[in-house]
Amino acid sequence: MEQKIINILYHSKLPHAKMGGQKSLLALIDNLDRSKFNPILTMPLDGELRNLAENRGIEVLIKPVPPMNIMSIFELIKVRNEYIRFIKEHNIKIIHTDDDKFAYFSTFISKKAKIKSIYHARVAQNHKYDKLLEPRISQIIGISDATKFRFKESTLNTKFVKIFNGVDCELFSSNYNQAQIRQKLNIDSESTILLFVGQLLITKGLDDILNALEILSETSNNNYKLYIIGSEPKKGKLDYFKSRTKELNLNKNVIFVGQKSNVNEWMQAADILLFPSHKGEGMGRVTYESMATSTPVIATDIVGVNEAVTSDVGILINQGDPKAMAAAIERLSCDKELYNKFAIEGKKRALNVFDIKKHAYEVMRLYETMVRS
Structure with missing residues (x-):
């Protein structure tokens, strides 16, 4: 029986590849088994990262997310519904982001679309949305033990996995x-x-x-x-x-x-x-x-x-x-x-x-586990 390809929607809050997070994202994408996983990228603004992704044969969705406040509630609902339509059209199974704000927003998308969501914690300092996304996110990837200190013990026991970043x-x-x-x-x-x-x-x-x-x-x-x-x-x-x-x-x-x-x-x-x-x-x-x-x-x-x-x-x-x-x-x-x-x-x-191939293997194994569960 032919294995179905798992479509992953990656999100970057930045439109360029100058920062470590975006470099890590591209390195992961470059080392995915494309016979099993199909990456799709979304980001709020057009820029260098779009060209780098499209040169790799990756579809890119430019979609700004309004401020996360009560004044923007109707615009937030509109953008959420647009994402849900895109997800259903592309049969996306997982949303994967390292931005805490979008990770929280993605939980409203993933719950409605009945898919999984991942927050990739790349820094040790607490972020504004940590406590809000903790109970809602499907999985948290931490790049070090230091990132654990941001989250409750109950979260660490059920949703947190440490996967070191990788280098080419x-x-x-x-x-x-x-x-x-x-x-x-x-x-x-x-x-x-x-x-x-x-x-x-x-x-x-x-x-x-x-x-x-x-x-x-x-x-x-x-x-x-x-x-x-x-x-x-x-x-x-x-x-x-x-x-x-x-x-x-x-x-x-x-x-x-x-x-x-x-x-x-x-x-x-x-x-x-x-x-x-x-x-x-x-x-x-x-x-x-x-x-x-x-x-x-x-x-x-x-x-x-x-x-x-x-x-x-x-x-x-x-x-x-x-x-x-x-x-x-x-x-x-x-x-x-x-x-x-x-x-x-x-x-x-x-x-x-810190070999990128080892990093990608562990992330792909996590994807497969999440889709099966």
Whole structure:
């Protein structure tokens, strides 16, 4: 008997693929068994993500969702009914989203359409709709133990499953010549290259990095260059960090390169990845992407992040501690034996624990269980 294909409606709240959630979504879709699962994507606005999805042969529905308040009740009912019609026309079995607002809204769709719903919890900090969606959602996927703390014990026992995010190991762990990549990217070949990848926010620890670099400029004989990859989520953040760089007399040591699609090459070119994020991270996918390239990581010892970066594969420091970061950078730069150990063990951990194929397999197995139940 021929197996029926399971249609999954994925939702993204953002129309681009600059953020980790959207990158994780595309990576999952790329590794689905398309003989068993058919992905369909919905999002509130048109943008880059639509083109990326359609290039993969994925149908895209652009459907804005009005504010979740009593003033929008009639518009919300209208949009809900439009989704229900779309779901029935496409025989969709599961709605899958990592946006807490849409996850809550999706429960009103799924209950009426008699299908299942998944909320993919990617961050550890509590969200506005957590308590509302908990009793209504069919399933919660958490990317780390840290995401568990958002939910009640009763929810964890019945609806929560931990599935680590995944990295494209073939892309990030491929053999490469660092000198050639540095030349290609126009990166200084004489300096120790530090890399930051993420949103330009104080909560991502960028101020801590700049303060650590100021300490190193006064105490170290090593020449450090920091390359910052990322965009400003709010206007003015880039100017703020450029101003801080100038204040600390670090203009020659800090290079802002903007958003990049070839992050794997920048990680391969770097000596150390810095991930000094503050509380609230689900895990931080750039940490195990960097580990997959054999580039060691210095990260903050906070829940979620310390599930990816253990003391066996990198250096963990207290959040908001530039002195500890400066000391860790200097230690890792000078201790070649420790550096090589972290490079080898970090790559092993990334390939064994965070392979996207393993992630996709576990998600697909969950889909099949949900559809059968």
